[in-house]
Amino acid sequence: MDAGLYLYGIFSDPIPSTDSLKGLDSQPVYSQVVEGFTFLYSDAKQEKYLASRRNLISHEKVLEQAMQEGFRTLLPLRFGLVVKNWETVISQLIQPCERQLRDLFQKLAGKREVSVKILWDTKAELQAMMQSNPDLKQKRDQMEGKNLSMEEVIEIGQLIESNLQQRKEAVIKTFFDELKPLAEEVVESEPMMEEMIYNAAFLIPWDQEALFSQRVEAIDKKFGDRLRIRYNNFTAPYTFAQIS
Template structure:
């Protein structure tokens, strides 16, 4: 029998988890003791799990349910990467725990009473460029002077560089404003990769559970401050992937 792993938990949480959870392939989620931890797992019906939408959502659902049930006790599970399947309990004990038990216990203590939230800002670069031109007369005049003119390769590159630099400067201004407001409300933050051309910013913040309403309100006020010109995706409930590292010691 193979096992699909979801998260590491402290041994003390067993009485708090309540009714059984359902994991991938409809299999019930169980707890395996790997002292001083518990591993949340279900029986693996496949040797390899594709990162399909259904599988990813199923994995996240287990983590979210664990978080919800443990939140009153201010315990946060340490999430394991998607698709982790093991054939026995000896290998995860060696690979996950041996040599870094103290680090994992410290991570559980550091995350206690906290939550990861995510902020993504999306924009339309062409619309933003038009706003920049409207607010910057010299830049607009420079661009207008070249409209209808056959440009050399060097001139075209130079114009493109000027406009791109203006967009990059504006992007950094927006990011700086968001961070000036949101960073003081968090313990830690991580800047993520920009996943699309329309993504202006992608960040994760580790905040106190009780500060989430204030953080959400701050995001809303920033949206208002910028005239709702940008699309803001705020995820207020996610496993703390960005603040846990289970890499080899």
């Protein structure tokens, strides 16, 4: 017995057959036009889905495959959204949010989201910083083996942190200055791990991705082995499809 409908995302226009798509629980994915919006859905076999890696990947795969097949202007819905029927969708989503949904479709038309995450080796960067700053290195070396006061410990710690922060900001500024002109909008998020120094999503014209990718590669080469870049050139536009 089905628990309801599992919703993946919304399109502004009707879409062709979705026969090739398989969703959660390996269920076939369908489209349904409701009040002028096209919903991508499958029959839900559970009332609540665990946010496991397998389920999350299945959810994302449906959205990405739909986009790859040409259904580009998509509003992705959050993982785990199960509704009883289409009346629920009308009363709880479309009626209260119709204007916002249409505004988002207008904003995303002809656009795609890409993301750039920058990581570095903090220890290696610290060593490189000391080599390029003889005065700071000398000051640190002179303090080694001494019984330092709390004020001295704080002072040298702040100097090192300040210089490391400047190096970090210089890297970030290079990426931002080079990539921002290609984007309609940029959203910067908190780094997801200690080694990550930058985490940003860019909303770019769909046909500009190749140029954006080339720009990322060029900046990466400029920094050599200092950085590791995670560039995602194809993802559902979660960052820019937020209903406030």
